[in-house]
Each structure stands twice: as structure tokens, then as C-alpha cells.
Amino acid sequence: MKHYDIIIIGSGSGNSFPTEEFDDCSIALVEEGPRFGGTCLNSGCIPTKMYVVAADTAATAADSSKLGIDMTFEGADWPAIVDRVFAHRVDIIARGGEDYRRGDECPNVNLYNGHAEFTGPKTLRTSIDGEPATISGDTIIIAAGSRPFIPPVIAESGVEFHTNEDIMRLPQQPESLTILGGGYIAMEFAHVFQSLGTHVRIVNRSPLMRHLDKDIHDRFNAQAAPRYETHLGRVVTAATTSPDGGVTLTLDDDTTVTSSALLVATGRVPNSDRLGLEASGIDVRDDGRIVVDDYGRTTCDGVWAVGDVSSPYMLKHVANAELRAVRHNVLCVADAQNDPSRAGMIPLPHDHVPSAVFTYPQLASVGMTEQQALDAGHDVTCKIQAYGDVAYGWAMEDTTSAVKLIADRSTGRLLGAHYMGPQAATLIQQMVTVMAFDLDLRKVARHQYWIHPALTEVTENAILGLDLDFPPA
Ligand SMILES: Cc1cc2nc3c(=O)[nH]c(=O)nc-3n(C[C@H](O)[C@H](O)[C@H](O)COP(=O)(O)OP(=O)(O)OC[C@H]3O[C@@H](n4cnc5c(N)ncnc54)[C@H](O)[C@@H]3O)c2cc1C
Numbered sequence: 001m002k003h004y005d006i007i008i009i010g011s012g013s014g015n016s017f018p019t020e021e022f023d024d025c026s027i028a029l030v031e032e033g034p035r036f037g038g039t040c041l042n043s044g045c046i047p048t049k050m051y052v053v054a055a056d057t058a059a060t061a062a063d064s065s066k067l068g069i070d071m072t073f074e075g076a077d078w079p080a081i082v083d084r085v086f087a088h089r090v091d092i093i094a095r096g097g098e099d100y101r102r103g104d105e106c107p108n109v110n111l112y113n114g115h116a117e118f119t120g121p122k123t124l125r126t127s128i129d130g131e132p133a134t135i136s137g138d139t140i141i142i143a144a145g146s147r148p149f150i151p152p153v154i155a156e157s158g159v160e161f162h163t164n165e166d167i168m169r170l171p172q173q174p175e176s177l178t179i180l181g182g183g184y185i186a187m188e189f190a191h192v193f194q195s196l197g198t199h200v201r202i203v204n205r206s207p208l209m210r211h212l213d214k215d216i217h218d219r220f221n222a223q224a225a226p227r228y229e230t231h232l233g234r235v236v237t238a239a240t241t242s243p244d245g246g247v248t249l250t251l252d253d254d255t256t257v258t259s260s261a262l263l264v265a266t267g268r269v270p271n272s273d274r275l276g277l278e279a280s281g282i283d284v285r286d287d288g289r290i291v292v293d294d295y296g297r298t299t300c301d302g303v304w305a306v307g308d309v310s311s312p313y314m315l316k317h318v319a320n321a322e323l324r325a326v327r328h329n330v331l332c333v334a335d336a337q338n339d340p341s342r343a344g345m346i347p348l349p350h351d352h353v354p355s356a357v358f359t360y361p362q363l364a365s366v367g368m369t370e371q372q373a374l375d376a377g378h379d380v381t382c383k384i385q386a387y388g389d390v391a392y393g394w395a396m397e398d399t400t401s402a403v404k405l406i407a408d409r410s411t412g413r414l415l416g417a418h419y420m421g422p423q424a425a426t427l428i429q430q431m432v433t434v435m436a437f438d439l440d441l442r443k444v445a446r447h448q449y450w451i452h453p454a455l456t457e458v459t460e461n462a463i464l465g466l467d468l469d470f471p472p473a
């Protein structure tokens with residue numbers, strides 16, 4: 001059995017753990033997947049957004065007549081897009097990352113390319129190039145991520161289905177696609193495929209993006225749902241392969257929905273159930289997340305967890321931030337053994353976590369919904385500001401996009417911000433800053449210039465529309 005100072009399970013966020021502070025440590029990095037670098041790089045954030053940019057461009061062309069421009073969308077060269085995304089970008093980065101870890105620049109890192117499973121508190125069974133190996137570590141970082149949840153009615157039916165792991169690498173663009181689910185992944189792929197010319201059918205048990213603030217949720221459903229053939233409020237009772245090789249879903253109202261391909265996007269489950277955690281005394285929550293304390297420590301001393309496998313947020317920027325905190329904390333523990341005054345661990349940063357959905361229209365949120373703010377007992381003031389009421393919105397002929405800000409009237413503090421429309425993910429960053437630095441909205445509105453006539457004026461006007469006591473202009 002080989003012993004390491006540090007073992008890392010998972011090459012997604014886990015691959016960022018070894019920095020120069022650990023150059024004197026022996027490190028084992030275990031990755032079972034066929035591709036190095038985890039979900040974000042290979043089948044998540046990065047490739048999806050590369051498809052989204054293509055889809056946005058196609059949608060802009062299709063919608064150009066409102067600007068007096070005569071552009072038409074003539075169709076997508078799907079194999080060329082697949083090539084652009086994977087052969088020319090993602091696969092090169094993944095191979096480069098793996099080569100780097102295997103190469104001379106990382107002499108203290110051994111890469112194991114097999115499945116890792118605990119056999120004892122700090123001992124793992126894995127393999128390297130097919131050869132079984134048992135390794136132990138003083139410190140273990142579990143960054144094993146999550147995988148798609150497949151409802152039993154699909155999993156047990158025997159029909160062919162796709163997930164985010166393979167849908168982007170299909171050799172041909174499907175003529176029609178049924179998407180099961182109405183959350184982040186479903187809505188991003190719905191936009192991609194619909195904009196690129198696939199007939200998209202969505203089946204979901206609730207309205208789309210149900211977690212949003214109600215005003216934004218209603219506007220989103222009013223705008224997004226009609227773009228697709230939707231079957232909302234329905235559950236699947238059976239799935240069969242149709243005679244032409246497509247997939248037919250039967251719904252609980254006896255409707256049948258047939259498309260040439262099926263994408264399942266019904267949530268993700270942490271990979272904790274495949275780690276033999278019972279052998280290590282590591283506790284797991286009912287929803288499958290590994291239990292960690294505020295500092296990222298599991299219930300087994302010296303074993304830490306970060307990212308989708310343990311986090312309340314399945315988001316890459318959160319996994320990265322947790323990883324940075326845990327790296328700091330591991331160093332603190334090491335330092336404290338030599339110098340007990342060096343305690344200084346930092347908590348996992350879970351305040352003001354923003355998220356964006358790169359669908360059509362784009363969505364972005366940070367903080368509370370109006371209902372959450374009311375339930376929390378705040379003296380709530382809200383403003384919904386239409387993009388179409390500021391100059392850049394006029395320029396875009398925008399009639400549907402909106403920002404909703406939620407603030408506390410007595411303190412002038414922002415409680416939540418919700419954007420729906422072009423550049424939502426970028427526009428919201430100012431509001432993330434406001435919350436992170438605990439700024440007073442009354443000053444934010446008046447103590448800076450807002451570039452005219454930039455789209456950020458929608459934020460300025462939203463703030464000024466709140467029932468707050470602003471200083472004179
Ligand atoms: C389609 C899609 C789009 C997304 N888009 C965004 C986005 O735009 N913005 C955003 O913030 N987030 C996005 N996310 C979420 C984001 O990808 C994840 O939150 C993030 O990648 C999680 O990182 P991680 O390090 O926890 O896990 P991962 O990156 O999944 O890494 C875990 C690694 O561990 C390996 N592994 C697992 N178990 C074992 C084992 N037992 N032994 C050995 N190896 C193992 C896996 O093979 C994997 O490579 C998206 C996710 C998906 C699916």
C-alpha cells in the first residue's frame with residue numbers, strides 16, 4: 001500500500017487543490033472518468049455556454065426584423081459546432097490538464113485513473129492503468145461531484161436517452177427532441193436546440209424554472225413556454241421506443257409525446273453513494289450530500305469535501321470558492337500542528353451566491369425572492385423595472401425583459417435581485433457587489449455615475465424606483 005500526504009478524489013475542482021504550498025507533499029489525484037477535468041469543463045458550464053453563444057446568434061438573426069434588419073437563420077452546421085466546442089477547445093484543455101499533472105512540472109503528483117472507494121477511514125481502493133492499487137493518505141479531499149438523476153420510469157424502460165454527458169457530442173442534430181425537466185439544464189438545452197432548428201418538446205411536472213421569484217417566474221413562463229411545445233404539470237407514466245427509432249413518452253393525461261431523441265434533465269445526485277463512505281465513518285445527508293462542517297471537514301478526521309458532492313449549491317463558482325477555503329483550512333491545520341496560534345480557518349463562503357441560467361431569455365438571481373424577504377420579516381420594498389423603459393432597451397426594441405429588486409426599506413440594504421433579459425448574467429454582477437460589500441442602495445444610486453445610455457441604466461432606475469429615502473440628486 002502506498003501512503004500519500006494528500007489524496008484528492010476527482011479532477012474537476014479537486015484538480016485546483018495542489019498549489020505551490022503543497023510542492024513538498026506527495027499527492028495522489030484519482031479520476032475515474034474517461035476525460036480529465038470534471039463536469040464543468042467536459043459536459044457542463046463551458047461546452048454548454050459555447051453552444052449557447054451559437055444559439056443566441058441564431059436567435060438574434062431570427063428576431064432581427066424588429067430592428068429593420070433582414071437577417072435569416074439558414075440552419076446550423078451541427079458537426080462543425082461539435083468540432084469547434086470539443087475538438088478545438090474542450091478536449092485540448094482536458095488532455096492538456098491531464099498531461100500537466102502527469103508531467104515533469106508536477107513530480108509530486110501521481111495520477112490514478114480508476115474508481116476510488118474507501119476501504120477504511122483513510123484508505124482507498126482504486127487502480128492505475130487497470131492495475132488495482134490501495135492507497136492511504138493523511139489528508140483526503142473528496143471532490144467527486146454529481147451525476148444526472150434518471151427517474152426510474154425512464155431508467156427501467158430500456159429506451160435510449162441522453163443527458164448532458166453525451167447530448168452535445170451527438171453526431172447529428174436531432175430533428176426533434178423531448179426534454180424531460182424544466183430547470184437549469186432543461187432550459188439551457190431547450191434554447192440551444194430550438195434556436196438551432198430542432199423541434200423541442202418539454203415535459204415537466206411543474207411550470208418552468210419554478211424556484212424563481214414569482215414575478216420573474218410568471219414573466220419567464222409567459223415568454224419561454226410558447227417557444228416550445230410544452231407539456232407542463234405532467235408526469236411520465238411510460239416510455240417506449242417508437243417504430244422509427246424515436247422515443248415516445250406517455251403522460252399521466254394519456255397524451256403521447258414522440259421525438260427522435262430524449263434528453264433527461266431532472267436534477268443531479270451527489271456521487272457520495274459510490275465512495276464506500278460507510279467504511280470511513282463519513283456521514284451523508286438524506287439528499288446524498290456528504291455532511292461537512294462550516295470549514296469543509298467531514299465526520300472523519302482529516303477528510304474534507306467540496307463541490308457538488310457536499311455543497312448546498314451545485315454551481316462551479318461555489319465549488320471553486322469552497323475549494324479555495326478548504327485549501328486554506330488544510331494549510332491552517334498543518335500550520336497549527338507546528339504553531340498552535342495559527343488556527344485561522346475560514347468558513348465555506350456561502351453568502352450572496354448568485355446564479356445565472358443561459359437560456360432565452362437569460363436569467364440571473366442573487367439573494368432572496370420577495371416571498372422569502374417577507375417571510376424573513378423584512379420591511380420590504382420592491383421595484384420591477386422594464387428594460388424597455390430605458391434608452392438601450394428602446395434601442396433593442398425590448399418589450400419583455402425586466403429586473404426586480406427587493407430591498408429593506410428601513411436599512412436601504414438590497415435583499416435580492418432578479419434579472420430576466422439580455423446580459424442578465426453580466427448586469428447582475430453590480431448587485432452581487434452591492435450585497436457582498438453591504439452597500440447602502442441610497443448611496444449606490446447617487447454616489448456613482450451610470451453610463452448613459454448603457455443597459456446598466458435599468459439597474460439605476462430599478463434602485464431609484466424603490467421606496468427609499470434617496471439623497472438629493
Ligand atoms: C449541463 C451543465 C451545465 C452547467 N452549467 C453551469 C454554469 O453555467 N455555471 C455554474 O456555475 N455551474 C454550472 N454547472 C454546475 C457545475 O458544472 C458543477 O457545479 C461543478 O462542475 C461541480 O464541480 P465538482 O468539482 O464538485 O465536480 P466535478 O467537476 O463533477 O468533478 C468530479 C470528478 O470526480 C470524478 N469522480 C467521481 N467519483 C469518483 C470516484 N469514486 N473515483 C474517482 N473519480 C471520481 C468524476 O469523474 C469527475 O470528473 C453545470 C452543470 C451541468 C451538468
Ligand SMILES: NC(=O)c1ccc[n+]([C@@H]2O[C@H](COP(=O)([O-])OP(=O)(O)OC[C@H]3O[C@@H](n4cnc5c(N)ncnc54)[C@H](O)[C@@H]3O)[C@@H](O)[C@H]2O)c1
Nearest residue numbers: 151181182183184185186265266267268314315356357358
Ligand atoms: N447555468 C448554471 O449555473 C447551471 C446550468 C446547468 C446546471 N446547473 C446546476 O446543475 C443542477 C442540476 O440541473 P438540473 O436542470 O438537472 O436540475 P434542476 O433542479 O434545476 O431542475 C430539475 C427539473 O427536473 C424536474 N424533475 C425532478 N425530478 C423529476 C422526476 N422524478 N420526474 C420528472 N421531473 C423531475 C424538476 O421539476 C425540475 O424542473 C442545477 O440545480 C444547477 O445547480 C447550473
